[in-house]
C-alpha cells in the first residue's frame with residue numbers, strides 16, 4: 001500500500017465527510033460470528049474531536065467527485081477543491097486496520113454522486129459486502145443511501161449495513177428547490193421508503209422464522225441543516241416529526257450550517273454557526289421522543305420559534321402555568337417528566353425514593369435535581385415552597401438570574417441537555 | 420456486643436469475601452479488613468490472618484446475589500476501586516444487605532450505600548473509558564499490544580469485551596501501574612506479567628518491537644483525527660472533559676500534544 005497517497009486521500013475524503021454529524025454506532029447487536037472480527041453493542045466513542053464530538057466511526061466519502069451542485073455542500077461540482085477517490089479495497093483495508101487497533105466501532109461510508117445514483121450506490125455496497133463476506137467483519141457499518149438509488153440496490157444495502165441514512169438536509173421543499181435544483185424531493189423519499197418497508201417486512205418474517213437474516217438492524221436516520229434557508233424551528237421540528245412517524249426514523253440529526261460558500265443564497269462566510277439553536281432543537285427532539293410531548297405543544301403558528309434563553313421544557317411550563325405546582329410525592333410519572341429541571345433519571349429516582357419516605361427539598365437536592373429551576377413548579381414534603389403568585393415573565397427572569405454565570409457558556413456546550 | 424477486629428487477607432476478591440465470611444462467623448460488628456501488602460499492625464489490635472477459601476467466598480457471594488443484583492455489581496466494582504478502607508465500607512454494606520435493612524440504591528439516608536454507589540459508578544466509567552481508549556500496536560510477532568494506566572483495577576472488567584470483539588487476533592492489554600496484563604492467545608484469556616523495560620507509550624521514537632506498517636497506521640489515524648475537527652466549532656473545554664489529559668500519553672491521536 002502506498003501510504004503517502006492514502007494519507008492524501010484520507011485527508012480530503014475525511015474532511016469532506018465531517019459535516020455529517022451522525023456518529024452513532026449503537027442500536028445494532030451484531031454478534032461476533034465464527035471467531036471472526038468485531039461485534040456491535042452500545043457504541044463506544046473512541047475519542048473526541050477538538051470540537052467535542054464523539055468519534056466512533058471511520059467517517060469518509062468514497063469520493064468527492066460529484067455531478068450535482070447543491071449550494072450548501074462543500075463537495076458541489078462548482079466548488080474549486082481537490083478531488084480524490086478511494087478504491088474499494090483501500091476502504092476495506094483502512095477499516096479493518098483501524099478496527100483491529102481499537103480506534104473505531106466501524107465504518108460510515110458516504111459519497112459524492114459520480115456517473116449516476118445507482119452506480120455510486122453499487123460501489124458503496126461493494127465495500128460493505130467485502131467487509132462482511134471476505135473479512136468476516138461484524139463491526140458497525142453505516143452506508144449512505146444515495147438519493148435516487150433503485151429499490152433493488154437499497155434492498156441489497158440493508159443486507160450488509162447496520163444503518164442506512166439519507167440526509168434530507170433542507171427541511172422545506174421550497175428551500176430544496178432553491179439550493180439543490182438538480183435534486184427532487186422524491187429522490188430522497190424513495191430509498192427511505194424502500195428501507196422502511198424492508199425493515200418492517202424483515203421484522204415480520206423474524207417473528208415466524210427466527211433465523212431470518214438481519215436487514216439494517218440499527219434502522220435509518222436523516223439529517224437537516226439548520227439556519228441555511230431562513231426556515232423556522234417549527235418547519236424543522238414538524239418535518240422531523242413527519243420522518244419519525246412515517247419513515248420509522250431512529251434518529252433525526254440537526255446540523256447548524258457551517259458557512260462554506262460565498263453563494264448569495266446562503267449565510268455569508270464568517271457568519272456564526274447557530275450552535276445554541278442546534279442545541280435547542282436537540283432538546284426539543286428529546287422532549288418528543290422520551291418525555292411524551294407532542295410537537296404542537298411546543299411549536300405552533302403563534303410560537304414558530306424556540307426561545308433561545310431557556311430550554312424548551314421551561315418554555316412550555318411557563319406557557320402552561322395552570323398545570324403547576326406539581327406534588328412530587330403524588331404526581332404521575334408523565335407529569336414529573338414535565339417539570340423543568342427534572343430529567344428522566346431524576347424521575348426514576350423520585351419514583352423509587354418516594355416509596356420509602358415522603359420526599360423533601362433535602363432529598364431532591366441529593367438526587368441532583370436542578371432546584372433553581374424546579375422550585376417554582378413543585379411542592380414536596382415541606383411547608384416551605386413558592387407561595388407568591390408569580391407570572392411567567394417574573395419566573396423566567398428569576399431563573400435566568402440564578403443561572404447567570406453558570407450557563408453563560410451555553411454557546412460552547414454542544415449538547416448539554418437538561419437534567 | 421460491639422466487637423471489632425483486624426483481618427488481613429491476600430488482596431484478591433475471593434480473599435476479601437473469605438474475610439467477610441470469617442467476620443460474620445465471629446459476629447464482628449466492625450471488621451478492619453486489610454490487604455497484606457498494606458498491613459501495618461496496630462498496637463492493640465486483635466489481628467487474624469485470612470486464608471482464601473473459595474467455598475466460603477462462594478457462599479458469601481451467593482448470599483449477596485440472592486438479595487440484590489445491583490448490589491453484586493456495586494460490590495465488585497467498588498472493590499476494584501482499591502480505595503483506602505474500601506473493605507471496611509463493603510463489610511458494613513454487606514452486613515446491611517444480609518440483615519435486610521438495605522433499601523436499594525436510592526436509600527441515600529445511609530452514607531455507606533451512597534459511597535459504594537458512587538465508587539461503583541466511577542469504576543464503571545473507567546471501564547467504559549478503557550474499552551474506548553485502549554490503542555493496540557501490532558508487534559512483529561503478530562500480537563496486538565496495548566498499555567494502560569487506569570485509575571482503578573479494571574482489567575478484570577474489560578476482558579470479556581475484548582475477548583468477544585477481537586476473537587481472531589492475539590492481543591495483550593497491560594496495566595503498567597499494577598504490573599500485570601491479560602493475554603488472549605486465540606483460545607483463552609490469561610493473566611500474565613511481563614518484564615517491560617521500556618514502556619510503549621505513543622512516544623515519537625519508534626520501537627523495533629512493532630511492525631513498520633504499525634507506524635503508518637498510527638500516522639493515518641492521527642491525520643484522520645485532525646481532519647474531522649470542524650475549526651469553526653472548536654471547544655477545548657468539552658474536548659478535555661471527554662478525553663481527560665491523564666489518558667493522552669497512550670492515545671496515538673494525541674501524539675504531538677503530549
Ligand code: SF4
Nearest residue numbers: 066068070073076112
Ligand atoms: S449530491 Fe450530495 S455530494 Fe453532491 S453536491 Fe449534492 S449534497 Fe453534495
